[in-house]
Amino acid sequence: MSGGLPVGGAGRAQASLCHDSRFSDGTRPLPTSLLITGASQLLTLLGRGPRRGNSLSNLGVIEDGALLAEDGRIAAVGKRPKIESLPAARSAVKLHLGGRVVLPGFVDSHTHLVHAASRAEEYELRIQGASYEEIARKGGGILNSVKKLRAATAEALKQRALVALKRFAAYGTTTIEAKSGYGLDVTAELKILRLHKELVAEQPLDIVSTFLGAHVVPEPYRSTPNGTEKYIAVLIERMIPEVSRESLAEFCDVFCDRGAFSREQSKRILEAGRQNGLVPRLHAEQMARTGATQLAVQIGAVSCDHLEQVNTRDIRALAKSRTVATLLPGCDFHLGLKKYAPARRIIDAGAVVALATDYNPGTSPTLSMPVILSLACTQLRMTPAEAISAATLNGAYALRREKQIGSLEVGKLADLSVFEVADYREIPYYFGVNTCWMTMKRGIIVHGPDETAIQFSEETCRKAASHEKSEA
Numbered sequence: 001m002s003g004g005l006p007v008g009g010a011g012r013a014q015a016s017l018c019h020d021s022r023f024s025d026g027t028r029p030l031p032t033s034l035l036i037t038g039a040s041q042l043l044t045l046l047g048r049g050p051r052r053g054n055s056l057s058n059l060g061v062i063e064d065g066a067l068l069a070e071d072g073r074i075a076a077v078g079k080r081p082k083i084e085s086l087p088a089a090r091s092a093v094k095l096h097l098g099g100r101v102v103l104p105g106f107v108d109s110h111t112h113l114v115h116a117a118s119r120a121e122e123y124e125l126r127i128q129g130a131s132y133e134e135i136a137r138k139g140g141g142i143l144n145s146v147k148k149l150r151a152a153t154a155e156a157l158k159q160r161a162l163v164a165l166k167r168f169a170a171y172g173t174t175t176i177e178a179k180s181g182y183g184l185d186v187t188a189e190l191k192i193l194r195l196h197k198e199l200v201a202e203q204p205l206d207i208v209s210t211f212l213g214a215h216v217v218p219e220p221y222r223s224t225p226n227g228t229e230k231y232i233a234v235l236i237e238r239m240i241p242e243v244s245r246e247s248l249a250e251f252c253d254v255f256c257d258r259g260a261f262s263r264e265q266s267k268r269i270l271e272a273g274r275q276n277g278l279v280p281r282l283h284a285e286q287m288a289r290t291g292a293t294q295l296a297v298q299i300g301a302v303s304c305d306h307l308e309q310v311n312t313r314d315i316r317a318l319a320k321s322r323t324v325a326t327l328l329p330g331c332d333f334h335l336g337l338k339k340y341a342p343a344r345r346i347i348d349a350g351a352v353v354a355l356a357t358d359y360n361p362g363t364s365p366t367l368s369m370p371v372i373l374s375l376a377c378t379q380l381r382m383t384p385a386e387a388i389s390a391a392t393l394n395g396a397y398a399l400r401r402e403k404q405i406g407s408l409e410v411g412k413l414a415d416l417s418v419f420e421v422a423d424y425r426e427i428p429y430y431f432g433v434n435t436c437w438m439t440m441k442r443g444i445i446v447h448g449p450d451e452t453a454i455q456f457s458e459e460t461c462r463k464a465a466s467h468e469k470s471e472a
């Protein structure tokens, strides 16, 4: 296998661009039938997941594979000669990838998408020696972001999120989960969740919404006697019912950790969420081991995320459960911590492992899944194949979307990313280098290298034009 970057490959060499009609968000519609060929490797990840243990390494790679998409879904996938011979493929518009690698679009199952500003000032303080928890105790950390979010207009928050979503797409991500949690009062939490809904309607990526009103206890409750209980009452009696009434979230999350919520408090909040139709997930064992993983397994949470401090009993419980162990190495990297989650032990025990960015302004300001793959390989000792499974199919499972996304198989959405590499291992290998060449969401190109690089031949453009007319 060639190790070089196929820069300026066949895809770029083809004739003029014919589809310049665009949506207002800059994405381009594709003709109803599209045949993709010319991939050096097509990573199908066939199977509905979740992947555990050895099966995490099985990417279902097809060399010289082809994929036929129709109406935003995958209609056929397999060896090129077989797919090309299908009647539907013959009349489809053709896109040749010039030897690049195709994989399912990344499913980033843990982000804090909506926030008002960076916390670069804290980044510098930490480099100079202050710990994350020290900064938090002085009103920095999450409470700093809460102050900034409450002061921001919904429009400003939306514009910032839209820029971020474009960048997610530019790194090959097609679905993200997004949490509230920087509002921490009824008005501001609902403002964030309503924004998720608006953003879904206004740009192409899918956003799966999670209510995280239990991120930390906000002011003025922190300095009020019995304040935590009073805030939990607001969560349970006001926020959760309202979130449910307006259908603003699918999941309910709690930061169950030292300095946030206890295991017992988390349980009450998640049970209230469940009674209101919100499926539980948890931030668990990041700063300290609190027993959050055991709680997650007991209540059947879809995922428990972080896990830097888990012990052997926790790992065993995860392995026997369907709760996804979501690892967020970007967080430890950005905080300069040396202790990453024991991914090797978690995988070898048989737990379902996912990887996510934890995109947020305090501890993981990255939205690059390829960077997370690099960290997973070098810091968590996951192989490139394991990391890719964890960032696609298992991420989809963590969001209960494994029947629709996460692998390239017939019937699923045509959500895929194309990388400017000849071998999938080069995606994490070129760390910090964005080799994502094209991203497609529901059959629509949402990211391409430049205005003219994604091109179809004149012949296929003519066919598309006549196809569109015959449909009109």
Ligand SMILES: [Zn+2]
Residues within 6 Å of the ligand: 110, 112, 283, 358, 360
């Ligand atoms: Zn988080």
